[in-house]
Amino acid sequence: MRRREFLGGVTGGAALLAGCQAEPVESGANGSGTAGNGTGSTTSGENATDATVGESGGDRTLRVATYPAYLDAPSVSPGGWVKEQFESTHDATLEWVSPEGGINYFIQRRQQNRPIEADVYLGLTVEELVRVDRELGTNADSSGGGGNQGGLFAPAETEPIANYDAIKSKLEFDSANRVIPVGTSYVSLVYDESAIEAPSTFADLLEPAYEGALIAENPTQGATGLRFLLQSIAARGEDGYLNYWSELLNNGTTVLGSWSDSYAAYSDGEAPMVVSYSTDQVFAERAGEDLSQHQVAFLDDGAVPYTDGIATFEETDETDLANTFASFMLSPRVQARTAVLNVGLPAVTNATLPKDFQQLVAVPEEAVEFSYDRLRGNLQGWVEAWSRQVAGR
Amino acid sequence: MRGRLGRGLPWVLGLGAAALLAVTFYYPVATVLIEAVSVAGGVTIEPIVAVLTDPFYVGWLARALADPVAFGRALLDAPVATLTGSLGLIGFTAYQALLSAIACVALGLPGAYVLARYDFPGREVARSLTILPFVMPSIMVAIGFVSMFGENGTLNRILGALGLGEIDLLFTLPIIILAHAFYNAPLVTRVTAAAWENVDARRIESARSLGASPRRAFLDVVVPRLLPAIATGAVLAYVFSFMSFAIVLALGGLGFATIEVWVYNRVTQLEYASAAALATIETSISLGLTYLYLRYEASQEGIREGGGGGRPLKRKPLFGSLTPTRVAVGGYLLVVGVVFVGPIASMIIASVTNDAGFTLANYEFLLTRQRTAYAFQVQPLNAILNSVFFAAGSLLLSVPIGTFVAVVSTRRFRGRKVIDALAMAPIAVSGVVVGLGLLRGLVFGVEVWGYRITVTGALAIIAAHAVAAYPFVVRNLTPLLGGLDRRLTESARSLGASPARAFLDISLPLVWGGVLAGAAFAVAISIGEFDSTVILATGTESYTMPVAVERYLGRRLGPATAMGCVLLGVTSGAFLVVERFGDRGGLL
Numbered sequence: 001m002r003r004r005e006f007l008g009g010v011t012g013g014a015a016l017l018a019g020c021q022a023e024p025v026e027s028g029a030n031g032s033g034t035a036g037n038g039t040g041s042t043t044s045g046e047n048a049t050d051a052t053v054g055e056s057g058g059d060r061t062l063r064v065a066t067y068p069a070y071l072d073a074p075s076v077s078p079g080g081w082v083k084e085q086f087e088s089t090h091d092a093t094l095e096w097v098s099p100e101g102g103i104n105y106f107i108q109r110r111q112q113n114r115p116i117e118a119d120v121y122l123g124l125t126v127e128e129l130v131r132v133d134r135e136l137g138t139n140a141d142s143s144g145g146g147g148n149q150g151g152l153f154a155p156a157e158t159e160p161i162a163n164y165d166a167i168k169s170k171l172e173f174d175s176a177n178r179v180i181p182v183g184t185s186y187v188s189l190v191y192d193e194s195a196i197e198a199p200s201t202f203a204d205l206l207e208p209a210y211e212g213a214l215i216a217e218n219p220t221q222g223a224t225g226l227r228f229l230l231q232s233i234a235a236r237g238e239d240g241y242l243n244y245w246s247e248l249l250n251n252g253t254t255v256l257g258s259w260s261d262s263y264a265a266y267s268d269g270e271a272p273m274v275v276s277y278s279t280d281q282v283f284a285e286r287a288g289e290d291l292s293q294h295q296v297a298f299l300d301d302g303a304v305p306y307t308d309g310i311a312t313f314e315e316t317d318e319t320d321l322a323n324t325f326a327s328f329m330l331s332p333r334v335q336a337r338t339a340v341l342n343v344g345l346p347a348v349t350n351a352t353l354p355k356d357f358q359q360l361v362a363v364p365e366e367a368v369e370f371s372y373d374r375l376r377g378n379l380q381g382w383v384e385a386w387s388r389q390v391a392g393r
Numbered sequence: 394m395r396g397r398l399g400r401g402l403p404w405v406l407g408l409g410a411a412a413l414l415a416v417t418f419y420y421p422v423a424t425v426l427i428e429a430v431s432v433a434g435g436v437t438i439e440p441i442v443a444v445l446t447d448p449f450y451v452g453w454l455a456r457a458l459a460d461p462v463a464f465g466r467a468l469l470d471a472p473v474a475t476l477t478g479s480l481g482l483i484g485f486t487a488y489q490a491l492l493s494a495i496a497c498v499a500l501g502l503p504g505a506y507v508l509a510r511y512d513f514p515g516r517e518v519a520r521s522l523t524i525l526p527f528v529m530p531s532i533m534v535a536i537g538f539v540s541m542f543g544e545n546g547t548l549n550r551i552l553g554a555l556g557l558g559e560i561d562l563l564f565t566l567p568i569i570i571l572a573h574a575f576y577n578a579p580l581v582t583r584v585t586a587a588a589w590e591n592v593d594a595r596r597i598e599s600a601r602s603l604g605a606s607p608r609r610a611f612l613d614v615v616v617p618r619l620l621p622a623i624a625t626g627a628v629l630a631y632v633f634s635f636m637s638f639a640i641v642l643a644l645g646g647l648g649f650a651t652i653e654v655w656v657y658n659r660v661t662q663l664e665y666a667s668a669a670a671l672a673t674i675e676t677s678i679s680l681g682l683t684y685l686y687l688r689y690e691a692s693q694e695g696i697r698e699g700g701g702g703g704r705p706l707k708r709k710p711l712f713g714s715l716t717p718t719r720v721a722v723g724g725y726l727l728v729v730g731v732v733f734v735g736p737i738a739s740m741i742i743a744s745v746t747n748d749a750g751f752t753l754a755n756y757e758f759l760l761t762r763q764r765t766a767y768a769f770q771v772q773p774l775n776a777i778l779n780s781v782f783f784a785a786g787s788l789l790l791s792v793p794i795g796t797f798v799a800v801v802s803t804r805r806f807r808g809r810k811v812i813d814a815l816a817m818a819p820i821a822v823s824g825v826v827v828g829l830g831l832l833r834g835l836v837f838g839v840e841v842w843g844y845r846i847t848v849t850g851a852l853a854i855i856a857a858h859a860v861a862a863y864p865f866v867v868r869n870l871t872p873l874l875g876g877l878d879r880r881l882t883e884s885a886r887s888l889g890a891s892p893a894r895a896f897l898d899i900s901l902p903l904v905w906g907g908v909l910a911g912a913a914f915a916v917a918i919s920i921g922e923f924d925s926t927v928i929l930a931t932g933t934e935s936y937t938m939p940v941a942v943e944r945y946l947g948r949r950l951g952p953a954t955a956m957g958c959v960l961l962g963v964t965s966g967a968f969l970v971v972e973r974f975g976d977r978g979g980l981l
Contacts, residue, residue, distance in 0.1 A: 021838075022845065101928075218658075254564045256647070268543045287949060392482075
């Protein structure tokens, strides 16, 4: 008897499998950027008191794509607060979209000519923009404008975006304004002062005192590893960084995979120093940890900034609402709050951070900048050469 | 009714299996691998040639091809240094997989001996729990290994307390091999123990009555039945270690990069051609090895005929007077304690401790998240229910498909081992490539007659899990089916039973143990699966326990370890229930 039921279940399962979605393919709708740019209708001006509400009729929906940790981190993540605040101050619904693979997911959809199911991407970095343009054959000049087929992001009309002028100088990395910066932070060394003294230069790391002391990350697996590599290129030059890394590895530096891999090993005391964020003490303080194990060191008094921003998809029909969202995100109140929730720094000059928070965030004397243009031509080659050297040992 | 069932069943199963594999495996994977051999509409082998002639990938092989004379001279001068000095990425991957497979057999075989030949309280439970490493996401294994074998880990604390020195294993090749053994040695144990228990005691008795010494009887009767099982375990261990990726980066570092690490790097950079070329080479090696093994397995069938349905060997009590074997078993259990129990126990301890000592904060986090999570966040209970639901679904799909494929591959026809090897492809293709293929083939969809067909959500996840799982059912069943006495089914056929009816009534009950063993792996594969799940999920509503572990991984490991322990708890519970049920309700 049992066997009969068993087999019945099998065929039932096979029948269920046929259940999949089929949608008629729209003709020619997805080829080129269809959405017109905002026609200058100033919907809402987000200001410090944050009381204004856009005149958008009915319940409109803005689909915002972002990386998973923005929505679902075990400590705090800004996603929930941003959604509630945006919806309560605007007559609109915010829908989070968080596909595995992040920006690569959307690049691939564009490459395969599939519709983009989001209006805005939140959290775009310069290396990701470089990848978007490299893969889609677009660049700051051609995108969105004219004959260019199928870019991913449209240049923003910055005029209707409130508080846009307050964005810190040097944070903007796209001359076409496809990306509007909404947050920044720095990649630094985090070390245990009971075990070692802070190194102050790249040369220091080659000293016997730092033998086996550092854990770094794979640059293709995250922002921290990539930025530390970039800083070494700034310090030793394009011709010298590979030699430097060879010496660094000879001195026992370990390169693990993701930031999580590295930070976990650091937390367990496998090495007294790790490449991480300069906001580390904020987390440590919140978790009630001993701050001596969460000291921040900047090499050569500098650090590569980790800036991310909002970009509007070319395909969206909600350009106005997207601009409203950008205004909302740039407003001083939201800037201050999301900086605290995301444990980073605001992108604007007029956001007031809580005193204790500000004290715990280390800021370097010099921001080591890598422009979009410099990265566009070089990034891939730098990382490739470095990866081959490290993996080929 | 019976007759129609008997005649229709093979067709339903065959077509169903073929359709499922085509939609959720072969087509998606083909969309990716095609890029290794195509450029702008034409055919090329350039990406593959580029890999095979690059010293970075193939080490001395590239030098040998480029300049055979110089290489020959170097080989004569310093043979060992020339061959081991530069293995290349592919060579190193093969080398570490070989060491891992050896370690898996060394650590797994004694376990099979203990489980099959000794009786002790909790034997059944211990046997069930050997599946646990299999369901652990690599993040959890990495956490467990760091807290067990790290500089300040449990092992060093124990060694320190005993006044013994310290060992520094992290970021070395041995820790990677040990982690691969953690995953795969239990596989060797399970498969071999099943074969051992299938040995007919009467055969040993007749060998002994004919004057064979116990040693002779063991070598002539038991060993031939164990070898194929050991080989199965070793080959699977090799293939899995060969494709390893996350563990290598978390415990060893980029300096120990495998092919799969590189495939992943290429895919994140959207460099499809070189990713596809590497994955193609990787798959060829895995499948080639699988094929060789299958040839061997087939050659063993004759030797083992007449198995099934016999009287199993009587087990000895584990506890008793101190014999040399019992002392050795004790030593082995100590090793098990360190390598297998240690990392899991360390993780459980980590989930209930913080700097200050004992805490339940991490479990409170799970409860809070359950109550207050936003719709776009993962809720622990939903993740548990999804995991159980998907596991049940993929069990129902993979067992009949795996059984069907096993039956087909034990029929005698030309080229059957090729088909058998191809049926093993789901475990021999890069996980990164399968994920990318599922994204392109199922999530982005296929255009058919003006409609775009997409397959996502729960059913797609179940299908993907079943495809990943059914090779285990096949591998557990094929040796048993091959060993069956054909006269049994032949006489049923001569009495008028259809092939399907003869199989269901005669063969299946005799190999039911293998079905159960395969089913256990199917459930484990489904529960532990991560990559396909996140890609095919339509949102948080279809996230599973491993996804929750990954999402809860932050700057502090506590919440993720707590979720990891929930994963282990739920899985252990499920296995104890399923295997108990299987034993009582089975057809034996």
